Every structure is written in C-alpha cells, then in structure tokens.
Amino acid sequence: MSSSRVLVLNSGSSSVKYQLLDMRDSSRLAVGLVERIGEETSRLKHTPTGAEAREWTGPIADHEAALKAVSAELAKDGLGLDSSELAAIGHRVVHGGKHFTEPTVVDDAVLAEIERLIPVAPLHNPANLTGIRTAQALRPDLPQVAVFDTAFHTTMPESAARYAIDVQTADEHRIRRYGFHGTSHAYVSRATAQLLGRAPEDVNVIVLHLGNGASASAVRGGRCVDTSMGLTPLEGLVMGTRSGDMDPAVIFHLMRVGGMSADEIDTLLNKKSGLIGLCGDNDMREIRRRVDEGDEQAQLAFDIYIHRLKKYIGAYYAVLGRVDAIAFTAGVGENAAPVREAAVAGLQELGLAVDSELNAVRGDAPRLISPESARVAVAVVPTDEELEIATQTYALVKGSQNLT
Numbered sequence: 034m035s036s037s038r039v040l041v042l043n044s045g046s047s048s049v050k051y052q053l054l055d056m057r058d059s060s061r062l063a064v065g066l067v068e069r070i071g072e073e074t075s076r077l078k079h080t081p082t083g084a085e086a087r088e089w090t091g092p093i094a095d096h097e098a099a100l101k102a103v104s105a106e107l108a109k110d111g112l113g114l115d116s117s118e119l120a121a122i123g124h125r126v127v128h129g130g131k132h133f134t135e136p137t138v139v140d141d142a143v144l145a146e147i148e149r150l151i152p153v154a155p156l157h158n159p160a161n162l163t164g165i166r167t168a169q170a171l172r173p174d175l176p177q178v179a180v181f182d183t184a185f186h187t188t189m190p191e192s193a194a195r196y197a198i199d200v201q202t203a204d205e206h207r208i209r210r211y212g213f214h215g216t217s218h219a220y221v222s223r224a225t226a227q228l229l230g231r232a233p234e235d236v237n238v239i240v241l242h243l244g245n246g247a248s249a250s251a252v253r254g255g256r257c258v259d260t261s262m263g264l265t266p267l268e269g270l271v272m273g274t275r276s277g278d279m280d281p282a283v284i285f286h287l288m289r290v291g292g293m294s295a296d297e298i299d300t301l302l303n304k305k306s307g308l309i310g311l312c313g314d315n316d317m318r319e320i321r322r323r324v325d326e327g328d329e330q331a332q333l334a335f336d337i338y339i340h341r342l343k344k345y346i347g348a349y350y351a352v353l354g355r356v357d358a359i360a361f362t363a364g365v366g367e368n369a370a371p372v373r374e375a376a377v378a379g380l381q382e383l384g385l386a387v388d389s390e391l392n393a394v395r396g397d398a399p400r401l402i403s404p405e406s407a408r409v410a411v412a413v414v415p416t417d418e419e420l421e422i423a424t425q426t427y428a429l430v431k432g433s434q435n436l437t
C-alpha cells in the first residue's frame with residue numbers, strides 16, 4: 034500500500050498543535066496539542082478519531098520531548114511516526130520572507146533562510162525551526178515540508194506591500210509588508226467562494242481572521258491584494274495581546290521619555306497590549322461576560338477592537354471596489370456573534386448587514402449570516418489551517434514522486 038498519511042505540526046513557542054490526516058479522503062486520524070512545554074505542568078491532549086481523548090500532565094522539557102510524547106500517543110493507536118504509511122510531515126512556518134511563495138521541501142538552505150528571518154518573526158520562527166529539526170531527527174527519511182504563512186500574500190502589489198519610507202533603507206533591511214495567516218486566508222477565501230457556489234476567480238472577498246493573533250485580507254479573484262499584518266505580525270487589527278496599528282512615534286517617545294529599551298517596548302506591544310493591555314483579559318468570551326455585566330473597561334476594549342475592525346472593512350472595500358463577501362473566521366470570528374454584529378453595524382449603505390437569528394446559529398459548517406436581500410454576503414467560514422497544510426504538503430510530495 035502506498036503511503037498516504039501526513040502529519041501536520043504547528044509549533045508555537047511553548048506549544049505544539051498537531052494533526053494526522055489520511056489524504057486519500059482528507060480524513061483526520063488524530064488531533065492533539067502539547068502546551069506549556071518547558072514547565073513542570075506541561076499538558077498533552079490527544080484525541081484519536083472516534084475514540085476518547087487522552088490527557089496527560091507532567092514535565093515536558095522541550096519540543097523534542099514533546100514530539101516524542103506525541104509519537105508515543107500515536108503509537109498506542111497504531112499510528113506511530115515509524116509507520117511506513119506516513120508520506121511526509123508538513124510544518125507551519127510563519128515567516129518565509131519574499132523568497133518562499135510556495136510550499137517547500139526542507140533542506141539545509143531552506144533551514145538557513147528560515148533562521149535568517151528570525152529577527153522579523155522572533156515569536157514564531159524559532160519554534161517552527163525546532164519543530165522541523167526534531168521531526169527530521171525522528172524521521173530523517175521523510176520529506177519535511179514547510180508551508181509558509183506569508184506565501185499567500187506574495188501576490189500583493191508593491192503599492193500595498195511597500196511602506197512609504199526611504200527605499201534604500203527599506204531594501205537594505207528587507208523592510209516591507211509580508212502578511213501572515215496566509216494559509217487561513219487562502220483556505221477561507223476559497224471556501225467562501227464555494228459557499229456562494231462560484232469560482233474563486235470570480236469572487237472578491239474580505240477575510241477577517243480573528244483568533245488570538247488577528248488579520249484581515251482583501252482577496253480579488255483568489256489572489257491577495259492587501260493584508261493588515263506587515264513586516265511582523267504586530268501590524269493591523271487589535272489582537273489578544275498585540276497593539277496592531279499605532280503611530281510609530283509612540284516607540285521613540287517610550288524610549289526617550291519613558292526610558293524603555295527596544296526589548297521592553299517589543300514585549301509591551303506584542304505581549305501586554307491589545308485586549309489584555311486594555312482590560313486585563315485577552316479571551317473574547319471573558320470580555321463579553323464582563324460587558325454583559327456592565328464592566329466599562331471591558332466595554333471600551335471591545336469598542337476599540339470593533340472600531341479598528343470596521344476601519345479595515347471600509348479600507349478593503351475601497352481597495353477591492355466590489356465586494357462579494359465578508360468572511361469571519363478563527364476563534365473569535367467563528368464563535369463571537371456580538372463581534373460579527375458590531376463589526377458590520379451601520380454599514381447598510383455598503384450593502385452589509387447581519388441577520389441576528391442567522392448570526393446566533395452555532396455550528397462547524399460554513400454558513401451565511403446576512404439577510405437574503407443583502408447585496409454583500411456575510412459569512413462564517415471555519416478555517417482549517419492544518420487541512421490546508423496537509424493538502425499542500427501531500428500535493429508537493431505526490432508531485433515529486435510522479436516525477437521520479
């Protein structure tokens with residue numbers, strides 16, 4: 034039997050999310066998560082399809098130990114990493130710079146380039162590299178495929194990708210807008226076209242990926258023409274712990290007047306800002322609970338979040354000229370009906386509206402939440418970055434097998 038399974042790894046700084054899929058029918062064989070890696074109370078949660086989830090808490094020192102623990106769990110279900118049915122391991126890599134426009138089989142040169150990009154993705158690329166190196170050590174015979182968050186955005190025109198700063202300085206330091214969450218924007222924009230029963234080439238979509246990290250993108254006929262994240266995943270929308278857009282002079286002010294170092298400001302803007310900085314909570318469930326209790330600080334945080342989101346909807350409407358659909362996705366976008374309702378409130382003149390009954394319906398399937406009469410479709414389209422990574426990984430290794 035030929036190998037048809039793909040393991041997908043999404044390695045974060047202190048966590049690994051994983052899925053094992055059978056690409057003959059894109060079915061999920063197991064999903065899981067290892068979190069708090071490096072602490073005494075690391076937690077592994079492993080769910081084989083059709084069976085009870087298994088949880089384990091205890092010290093897991095590093096990513097290598099985490100992947101070994103995952104492998105041991107998979108082996109209990111007869112799905113171990115040593116299986117000859119494994120065709121490849123697909124890795125989410127957050128920053129691929131300008132260089133990587135497609136999924137790529139990892140070799141030493143690819144590893145070196147991902148490493149070179151660490152200064153512009155300090156929170157993400159080191160963990161992604163560790164995940165790849167650990168997987169290589171466990172299965173040196175298998176293709177390791179890197180699928181880049183930035184790849185989908187490489188179609189952005191220069192007018193959207195360049196900052197208005199001195200060209201020489203920008204080029205010397207490779208400063209430009211790269212964009213992130215591209216795997217999700219690609220998947221969701223395609224799924225939205227499918228929901229409308231139209232070809233992706235014929236549809237213009239604004240995708241709002243609202244997770245802990247959040248970004249918006251303008252997709253014209255299946256190609257990204259603008260996105261809200263920039264050189265790093267700090268630009269754009271208000272996020273769980275990141276500020277998103279602000280006057281860059283805030284940074285000089287904090288250095289000169291506040292006496293803060295570059296590293297301290299980096300931590301402030303990436304980890305202590307956004308919703309958590311505004312109200313002490315980064316989870317939208319908790320913020321909504323506080324809003325419902327009349328908490329003014331939570332209400333202000335919510336209002337700032339929505340105001341920024343609305344500005345991006347307007348901006349991307351203008352960039353696209355014609356919008357066929359707006360798609361909400363990721364943890365907040367898929368689950369928080371009040372966010373969706375507030376984001377399009379008052380935009381009837383743009384053909385945008387949400388039907389409150391449809392908006393209140395919960396579920397895992399892509400669905401429309403706009404009234405039938407609305408000019409622009411508003412949709413909830415659950416993202417599946419892991420499936421997209423597995424699909425791209427499998428297509429690449431199958432393609433290269435056919436050539437040899």
Ligand SMILES: Nc1ncnc2c1ncn2[C@@H]1O[C@H](COP(=O)(O)OP(=O)(O)O)[C@@H](O)[C@H]1O
Nearest residue numbers: 243244245246315316317318363364365368369
């Ligand atoms: N039922 C819910 N209602 C509102 N917000 C939710 C709900 N479930 C999850 N979220 C939000 O989704 C966020 C996580 O989104 P997710 O896309 O999983 O993020 P990430 O991939 O960046 O970790 C949580 O921090 C929380 O704010």
Ligand SMILES: CC(=O)OP(=O)(O)O
Nearest residue numbers: 127213214245246266
């Ligand atoms: C790029 C990025 O922000 O990723 P995440 O949302 O997983 O932090």
Ligand SMILES: [Mg+2]
Nearest residue numbers: 244245246363
């Ligand atoms: Mg995410």
